[in-house]
Every structure is written in C-alpha cells, then in structure tokens.
Amino acid sequence: MPKNLFPLDSSKKFTEQEKIGHNRWHPDIPAQVTVKPGDTFRVDCREWFDGHIKNDDSAEDIATAPLHTVHTLSGPFRIEGAKPGDLLIVDIVDVGPIPQEEGPLAGQGWGYTGIFAKKNGGSFLTDQFPDAYKAVWDFQGGTCTSRHVPGVKFTGIVHPGLMGTAPSAELLKKWNKREGDLIATDPNRVPALALPPEPNGAVLGSLGGEEFDRVASEGARTAPPRENGGNQDIKNLTKGTRVFYPVFVDGANFSVGDLHFSQGDGEITFCGGIEMGGFIDLHVDVIPGGMEKYGVKENAIFMPGNTPPQHSQWLSFSGTSVTLDGEQRYLDSHLAYQRACLHAIEYLSTFGWSKEQAYLLLGAAPIEGRFSGVVDIPNACATVYLPLDIFDIDIRPTAGDVPTIDPGIGAPKFEVK
Incomplete structure (x- = not known):
C-alpha cells in the first residue's frame, strides 16, 4: 500500500485533523x-459535508446542508519542480470507500444521494422538485442497494468528484469578477446564479490571523468546475484514469476530494453521486512546458479508466429544447437534457417508483447522458441511457402487463418553507 500522506481520523471533524485541508481556491493557501x-x-478524503448528513430516514439534514462549508478538500500537495505553464500528470491508482470501517460517517459502509431544496442550492430539475429528498445507499463489496429506492442494485464506478490545481492570483481575480458580474444580473435569484466568496465557514489549512481573513474574503468557492479542473463530477475518472492539469502556481498545489461511490452523468440532483468519504491512491508527474506544447490553456484533459462495470443493454430517453409550457428554444442542450431526464422519470414512475425515487436513481446510478444533436435548428436533442441490468424487473416496453415494484418506505422528504 502506498504511504498515506494525508491521513484522516473518522472520529474527528475536518478542522480537528492532524493535517487540515481547505474548502476554498486561493494561491496563498499553504501546501500541507x-x-x-x-x-x-x-490520500484520505472526507465526505464533502464533513458528517452533516446522517444514515437515517429524514431529509432534514439535506434541507439544512451548509453549502458555505464545502468542499472538504485534502491538500494542497506541492509537487517539487512544477512551474506555471507545466502540465501536472495525475494517475488514479486506486480509489474506494473508507477501508474496513463501519460507522456514522458516509463512506463507512454507506453513502447518500440528495435532492437539494430550491432554497438551498437547488438541482438540475429544481422547478419540478423544489423540496429536499434523500436516499441512503448500503455498500456490499462493489455493489450498492437502498431502502429508499428499492428494486435496483448496481456496481459503483468509484471516482473523485473534485481534483484540481490552485489558481494564480490573476486567474482567481478573473473568476471572482466574471461570477460576480453574473450574480449582478439577478442578485436575488433562487437558487443563486453563482456563489461569491464567503469568509463564513472558510477552512484554509494552516493559515491564521490577518492572512486568513484576507484569503477567506478572496477565496473562490469550490462548487463549480473551472480552468483548474475543480468540481467536474466526471463519473469516468475512476481507477486507471490519467488526468493532465494545467499548472498556474509554483508547485501546482494540487487538491482532491468529493469522492463518489457511483454517479449518473450530470450529477443531476446536485448532491447527485453517492457521496462518501474514502481513500485515493495517486501517482504524479510533470510535463515541463506542457501547457504551451499541447495547447492546454484553460482546461484539464483526461484518459478515463477502463474499469467495470460494463453494461451492454440500455433503455434510452430523448429530449428536445422545448419547455414544459411549449416554448421553443434555440439549440438549448441544457433544456434538452432536462427534458430527457424528465421523460425517464415519468416512465419509471409507471412501475411503482415515486418520481422522487426515480430522480434520485438517475443521480446515483451509472446512467449515460449525451448531447446527441446540436445542429438541427431549432431543436437540440439530448439523450439519457439507463442500464437495464441494474433493475430487479424488466423495464422494457412490452405488449404484456406492466410489472410493478414495492416502493417501500419511499424517499424521505423535507419541505423548506
């Protein structure tokens, strides 16, 4: 086993560990x-809400999830000799839940999926699902099941939702300006258009005093993906993956976190993968001058891992860029994918699952999402593929009776007033 350079004690909070990570992006957060x-x-990684979400049958914890505290990132890791303009090579050697532990922390034999309330972050389908819902998933080996979404079982494609390098001061300033300009167009929107710097809840490694206050007031939130990689939530970044990250500061200052046991393409419930704490084994290297050499100026590129599960049969649903009210939009791929997901949810509800259970399933299971047509004006076409072998029943359309499942206790709900 590789040496653990960032150990975490599951019985302690993120801020009480021997090495303290961070939850903001800033070039002046010291490497650990x-x-x-x-x-x-x-590297040990903490579940992104640091234990706020419980293994129970209530969604109140999802409704009250403290967005200002995420993500709990392990790092930064300084890579000797890395310079701005280089490419940092990161190989995922292995990744998984917290090893050989059972307990109250997500990753200790279980994880969770949440639909965020519209008033607390929202989701991809927040207008149709404005309240908070939760599903707890139990791990058995490489597979998972849920008492909140019965009738399905699947193998997890375990991956980190978030990996990235530190921004330069210039890049951070660019992020804050462009996102601030966006917020200014509709500052009272619910959910918000973007998340501005927020000193409250900032965790900045070993920084203290006036330097902490300055960095906390400037640090970018970790919620979105950006030029440094960040919260890309790519489900195929699993064991065997190689990623090439642009380097913006001396040492690269690489960080990682937000591990998922599984996830559907798009992480459509926002808290959409099966969230957990765990471990990740990494190998790093550097390509000097790689950014200019390969034209990688503002994005990470990757070679996905070739690991199971491999599904062979799918049922696919399509959507176009027409709103639920019948308004035509021009090549709106985002809307088209929403409509494809809604069509899949409506279809699954005919077998006995509630629409909320179906939505949670699409966020957690290894569905495939694709932009299938983006040139045929005025309608973009998006598709969502459901692997058939994850279901206990045959969900294919037939001339016979529609099979039904017992929805069990259902998905816990908490209505935010």
Whole structure:
C-alpha cells in the first residue's frame, strides 16, 4: 500500500485533523504536503459535508446542508519542480470507500444521494422538485442497494468528484469578477446564479490571523468546475484514469476530494453521486512546458479508466429544447437534457417508483447522458441511457402487463418553507 500522506481520523471533524485541508481556491493557501514527480501516495478524503448528513430516514439534514462549508478538500500537495505553464500528470491508482470501517460517517459502509431544496442550492430539475429528498445507499463489496429506492442494485464506478490545481492570483481575480458580474444580473435569484466568496465557514489549512481573513474574503468557492479542473463530477475518472492539469502556481498545489461511490452523468440532483468519504491512491508527474506544447490553456484533459462495470443493454430517453409550457428554444442542450431526464422519470414512475425515487436513481446510478444533436435548428436533442441490468424487473416496453415494484418506505422528504 502506498504511504498515506494525508491521513484522516473518522472520529474527528475536518478542522480537528492532524493535517487540515481547505474548502476554498486561493494561491496563498499553504501546501500541507510536498511530493516529488514520480511519487505514488495515498490520500484520505472526507465526505464533502464533513458528517452533516446522517444514515437515517429524514431529509432534514439535506434541507439544512451548509453549502458555505464545502468542499472538504485534502491538500494542497506541492509537487517539487512544477512551474506555471507545466502540465501536472495525475494517475488514479486506486480509489474506494473508507477501508474496513463501519460507522456514522458516509463512506463507512454507506453513502447518500440528495435532492437539494430550491432554497438551498437547488438541482438540475429544481422547478419540478423544489423540496429536499434523500436516499441512503448500503455498500456490499462493489455493489450498492437502498431502502429508499428499492428494486435496483448496481456496481459503483468509484471516482473523485473534485481534483484540481490552485489558481494564480490573476486567474482567481478573473473568476471572482466574471461570477460576480453574473450574480449582478439577478442578485436575488433562487437558487443563486453563482456563489461569491464567503469568509463564513472558510477552512484554509494552516493559515491564521490577518492572512486568513484576507484569503477567506478572496477565496473562490469550490462548487463549480473551472480552468483548474475543480468540481467536474466526471463519473469516468475512476481507477486507471490519467488526468493532465494545467499548472498556474509554483508547485501546482494540487487538491482532491468529493469522492463518489457511483454517479449518473450530470450529477443531476446536485448532491447527485453517492457521496462518501474514502481513500485515493495517486501517482504524479510533470510535463515541463506542457501547457504551451499541447495547447492546454484553460482546461484539464483526461484518459478515463477502463474499469467495470460494463453494461451492454440500455433503455434510452430523448429530449428536445422545448419547455414544459411549449416554448421553443434555440439549440438549448441544457433544456434538452432536462427534458430527457424528465421523460425517464415519468416512465419509471409507471412501475411503482415515486418520481422522487426515480430522480434520485438517475443521480446515483451509472446512467449515460449525451448531447446527441446540436445542429438541427431549432431543436437540440439530448439523450439519457439507463442500464437495464441494474433493475430487479424488466423495464422494457412490452405488449404484456406492466410489472410493478414495492416502493417501500419511499424517499424521505423535507419541505423548506
């Protein structure tokens, strides 16, 4: 086993650990660990809400989830010799839940999926599902099941939702301006258009005093993906993946977190993967001058891992860029994917699942989402593929009777007033 360079004690809060990570992006957050190109090492990662979400049958914790505290990132890791303009190579050697532990922390044999309330972050389908819902998933080996979404079982494609390098001061300033300009167009929108810097709840490693206050007031929130990688939530970044990250500061200052046991394309419930704490084994290297050499100026590129599960049969649903009210939009791929997901949810509800259960399933299971047509004016076409072998019943359309499942206790709900 590689040496664990960032160990975490499951019985302690994120801010009480031997090494304290961070939950903002800023070039002046000090590195916690230094590694060399060619090193392989283990990193423990905390579940993104640091234990706020419980293994119970209530969704009140989802409704009150403290967005100002996420994500709990392990790092930064300084890579010796890395310079701005280089490409940082990150290989995912292994990744999984918290090893050999059972307990109250997500990753200790279980994880969760949540539909966020519209008044607390919202989701991809927030207008149709404005309240908070939760599903707890139990892990058995590489598979998972849920008492809140019965009738399905699938193998997790375990992956980190978030990996990235630190921004330069110039890049951070660019992020804050463009996102602030967006917020200014509709400052009272619910959910918000973007999340501005928020000192309250900031965790900044070993920083203290006036320097902490300055960085906390400037640090970018970790919710969106950006030029440094960040919260991309790509379900295929699993064991065997190689990622090439642009380097913007000396040492790269790489960080990782937000592990998922599984996820559907798009993480459509926002808290959409099966969230958990766990471990990740990484190997790092550097391509000097790689950004200019390969034209990688403002994005990470990756080679996905070739790991199971591999599904062979799918049922696919399509959507176009027409609103639920019948308004035509021009090549709106985002809307088209929403409509495809809604069609899948409506279809699954005919078998006995509630629409909320179906929505939680699409966020957690390894569905495939695709932009299938983006040139045929005025309608973009998006599709969502459901793997058939995850279901206990045959969900294909037939001339016979429609099979039904017992929806069990259902998905816990909490209505936000």
